[in-house]
Amino acid sequence: MSMYDDVEKILYSKESIQKRLQAVAKEMNALYSDADLPLLICNLKGAFMFLADLVRYLDFRHELDFIETSSYGAGTASSGDVRFLLDVGESITDRNVIIVEDIVDSGVTLSCILERFEARHARSVRVAALLNKPSRREIEVPIDFCGFVVPNEFVIGYGLDYDQQYRNLPFIGVLKPAVYQGS
Ligand code: IMP
Numbered sequence: 001m002s003m004y005d006d007v008e009k010i011l012y013s014k015e016s017i018q019k020r021l022q023a024v025a026k027e028m029n030a031l032y033s034d035a036d037l038p039l040l041i042c043n044l045k046g047a048f049m050f051l052a053d054l055v056r057y058l059d060f061r062h063e064l065d066f067i068e069t070s071s072y073g074a075g076t077a078s079s080g081d082v083r084f085l086l087d088v089g090e091s092i093t094d095r096n097v098i099i100v101e102d103i104v105d106s107g108v109t110l111s112c113i114l115e116r117f118e119a120r121h122a123r124s125v126r127v128a129a130l131l132n133k134p135s136r137r138e139i140e141v142p143i144d145f146c147g148f149v150v151p152n153e154f155v156i157g158y159g160l161d162y163d164q165q166y167r168n169l170p171f172i173g174v175l176k177p178a179v180y181q182g183s
């Protein structure tokens with residue numbers, strides 16, 4: 001069976017994602033045009049596709065780095081226990097940092113990342129999130145640049161996974177509940 005058979009519905013097509021990213025990039029370009037070499041930090045793995053497309057619409061000089069966090073097993077809800085599997089390679093002290101995240105759900109992951117970077121005395125820390133699922137929030141977190149607000153459904157594609165699969169879908173869609181019910 002094709003992975004496309006596991007998609008209940010498409011929320012955002014690849015065209016609508018690109019259109020929205022251009023608008024998000026415009027907001028970022030305006031804010032960072034005079035900034036002192038900002039550092040974009042991509043939270044792997046889910047944000048890899050978002051980062052790759054977003055940076056092509058940015059026109060300010062910047063640097064890139066990557067972190068990897070993990071809080072899920074194979075389920076669809078955060079375990080609340082955030083592990084840092086990969087940390088930034090360079091010092092962020094006095095840097096303007098932009099965290100690039102796939103989706104903010106409970107907010108637990110993002111709040112752990114923010115806490116960690118604020119403790120290291122970044123000059124500023126802002127958040128660019130492809131998706132925001134506010135209905136599930138447990139911890140208040142700031143989102144400075146947001147792609148789309150999504151309903152309380154488990155979404156996949158365009159970098160987002162279920163059990164490490166579906167990241168390559170070119171759109172953002174809802175996973176059929178039958179796929180994870182019983183897992
Ligand atoms: P949070 O800590 O609950 O905010 O969850 C953040 C992480 O959980 C994200 O970086 C995603 O990797 C993952 N996640 C949350 N909701 C979804 C979803 O609907 N689809 C795929 N991954 C999700």
Ligand code: MG
Nearest residue numbers: 046072160161
């Ligand atoms: Mg994930």
